[in-house]
């Protein structure tokens with residue numbers, strides 16, 4: 001019988017962590033996730049898999065921990081002895097990182113170092129597994145570098161979040177080169193889904209449109225409508241993350257759709273999907289959503305991922321918008337989404 005692989009996921013309660021946990025469980029992994037202690041429930045994205053598996057043989061385990069707490073990270077790695085670690089945990093909101101830069105650097109930047117140090121020490125103290133490591137890097141690293149960006153494009157981070165991710169990216173490469181750790185950076189462009197946090201622009205728009213359609217809100221307040229992003233569908237991106245750790249050699253990969261659209265185009269598509277004419281009547285500008293330094297345009301040159309991983313984004317922009325609008329409308333009992 002094949003030996004089951006074990007995976008450890010930081011950020012398992014987030015959008016990506018929940019999709020990755022589902023994917024790995026389907027592949028027969030024993031999955032361990034790190035969750036933060038909170039005064040309210042924070043497991044809504046993973047409750048469905050936790051309950052299903054609880055009744056059966058337990059393949060999904062949750063552990064309290066925090067990327068700011070090196071001792072616990074180290075203890076978990078020594079106890080679980082995972083084959084693969086996916087470091088998805090982060091203070092992941094770019095706008096918020098300007099308000100809490102030090103915390104963001106600690107968790108999003110130093111958090112990665114803490115995990116890599118624990119992997120290194122595990123190996124050096126005779127640990128029997130050669131643990132593979134995935135770092136959730138970001139297209140925000142490219143910042144003001146003109147698109148399309150690929151693995152060779154220079155980084156020009158434009159926020160405390162992106163600076164922290166740049167530290168984490170380089171630390172990952174350094175631990176690969178210095179200690180021979182199988183460590184990969186997935187440089188992922190924006191990816192969205194019905195589980196996307198409600199303060200990221202796509203979900204804020206689809207949720208807002210649904211509330212306007214249901215008569216609950218009159219306005220949707222947004223910042224810069226001119227920014228352009230390469231928006232893909234999150235579950236597909238977690239397949240790419242997994243593929244990176246299945247290759248013969250560790251490397252870094254850019255993952256995206258290869259197309260960019262403006263926030264305005266997303267707004268127009270979302271109102272159209274909801275069957276609401278004249279979006280301008282509902283959308284208001286609010287300067288609080290602007291960033292001190294903006295990233296204007298990101299889209300990926302994904303040739304390496306296609307060639308090496310045989311991975312390609314499938315869900316197109318318009319379909320992504322419809323999936324998200326349909327989900328948010330359904331919450332208010334509205335079933336129809338325009339073709």
Ligand code: NAP
Nearest residue numbers: 011013014015016066067088089090092136138188190191
């Ligand atoms: P998300 O929904 O914001 O999830 C972030 C996860 O990190 C949550 O589980 C959160 O826990 C956890 N977390 C936050 N602070 C932590 C801490 N101090 N210690 C341990 N865990 C902590 O983000 P996502 O969209 O799934 O993204 C996953 C990763 O990919 C992040 O690192 C993000 O920066 C990166 N990324 C995302 C995208 C994208 O478009 N989605 C693109 C490129 C890179 P709580 O649930 O308790 O808050």
Ligand code: GDD
Nearest residue numbers: 092094138139140189190199200201202222223224227289
């Ligand atoms: N959040 C938000 N809210 N963004 C707005 C708003 C608003 O009301 N109005 C306009 N925007 C613009 C932002 O200025 C930005 O240019 C764009 O919409 C996208 O913002 P977000 O959805 O917050 O995502 P992000 O691109 O800053 O960051 C996301 O993608 C990165 C990958 O490129 C996050 O998921 C990061 O964690 C991830 O690394």
